[in-house]
Amino acid sequence: MNRTLVIRAGAAAAMLAGFWFAYTQKAYTQNNGKQPPALKLNTVKPDLYEIEGDGGNVAVYVTGEGVIMVDDKYEQDYDEINRLVKSVTNQPIKYILSTHHHADHSGGNTKFASTVEIISTVNAHNNIVEKKQSNAPDDMVAAQVTFTQEEDIFLGGKQVRAIYEGRGHTNGDAVIYFPALRILHTGDLMAGATPLIDYPGGGSLAQWPATLDAAMKLDFDTVIPGHGAVTDKAGLKTYRDNIAKEITRVRGLIRSGKTQDEVAKVMTAEYNWAPNSLNMQWSLPGMMKELK
Numbered sequence: 021m022n023r024t025l026v027i028r029a030g031a032a033a034a035m036l037a038g039f040w041f042a043y044t045q046k047a048y049t050q051n052n053g054k055q056p057p058a059l060k061l062n063t064v065k066p067d068l069y070e071i072e073g074d075g076g077n078v079a080v081y082v083t084g085e086g087v088i089m090v091d092d093k094y095e096q097d098y099d100e101i102n103r104l105v106k107s108v109t110n111q112p113i114k115y116i117l118s119t120h121h122h123a124d125h126s127g128g129n130t131k132f133a134s135t136v137e138i139i140s141t142v143n144a145h146n147n148i149v150e151k152k153q154s155n156a157p158d159d160m161v162a163a164q165v166t167f168t169q170e171e172d173i174f175l176g177g178k179q180v181r182a183i184y185e186g187r188g189h190t191n192g193d194a195v196i197y198f199p200a201l202r203i204l205h206t207g208d209l210m211a212g213a214t215p216l217i218d219y220p221g222g223g224s225l226a227q228w229p230a231t232l233d234a235a236m237k238l239d240f241d242t243v244i245p246g247h248g249a250v251t252d253k254a255g256l257k258t259y260r261d262n263i264a265k266e267i268t269r270v271r272g273l274i275r276s277g278k279t280q281d282e283v284a285k286v287m288t289a290e291y292n293w294a295p296n297s298l299n300m301q302w303s304l305p306g307m308m309k310e311l312k
């Protein structure tokens with residue numbers, strides 16, 4: 021790699037780190053009283069749209085008998101999500117498949133639940149009921165319908181599969197698969213530059229690669245991550261491999277006798293984990309126990 025490339029790679033890494041910092045710092049707080057941020061709708065494939073901005077990426081699948089959505093961001097994004105869906109179809113939103121319990125993905129349930137059937141894993145449901153996310157709004161609403169392994173929706177001649185593949189970001193992450201379009205929405209099993217492991221919410225860094233391996237057995241070419249730009253299967257594989265490397269690195273540190281504070285310094289230097297970030301609060305203590 022020549023010097024220019026090194027500088028470019030460094031700049032790209034800094035941008036990724038900046039994005040990640042913004043994500044981990046802001047993704048779990050609502051801007052009470054202020055105007056909700058503007059959202060952007062992108063076309064991913066015919067009849068499949070993605071809404072970026074504010075919380076997690078929302079997928080919008082249009083059928084002749086209604087819309088199937090993946091996640092619903094924060095409660096404050098309800099009006100803007102509805103406006104953007106209406107900009108591409110007159111069909112009503114019939115189902116929301118929730119990827120997991122965090123407020124930046126399921127916060128909109130409070131408003132959508134009266135008109136839309138919301139479906140999640142039983143663990144994601146229980147994590148909302150049991151208020152496992154310490155910084156979530158008090159009035160979170162859980163899915164009305166739950167599953168443990170898989171739930172399929174057939175609507176207007178189209179199929180969508182919500183599948184639980186194992187622990188990772190939480191203990192209740194569903195991946196959402198659109199077979200005809202060969203698209204996978206990963207939820208936060210892929211999000212940002214490095215994984216946020218929500219150990220209080222049942223997450224596991226050690227299990228995460230196997231969970232992604234199971235998901236990657238599905239036949240898809242396009243990946244909608246929980247946060248960040250749409251990518252492909254190779255992008256998801258790279259993300260998975262980086263998690264495996266992170267496990268090896270951290271396990272090595274812990275087994276060589278490093279303390280939690282010493283591991284924290286390495287995570288900041290090598291993984292851009294900011295002091296006092298959610299990574300430090302939710303991920304680090306759990307990693308110290310799990311990777312012993």
Ligand SMILES: [Zn+2]
Nearest residue numbers: 120122189208
């Ligand atoms: Zn999350």
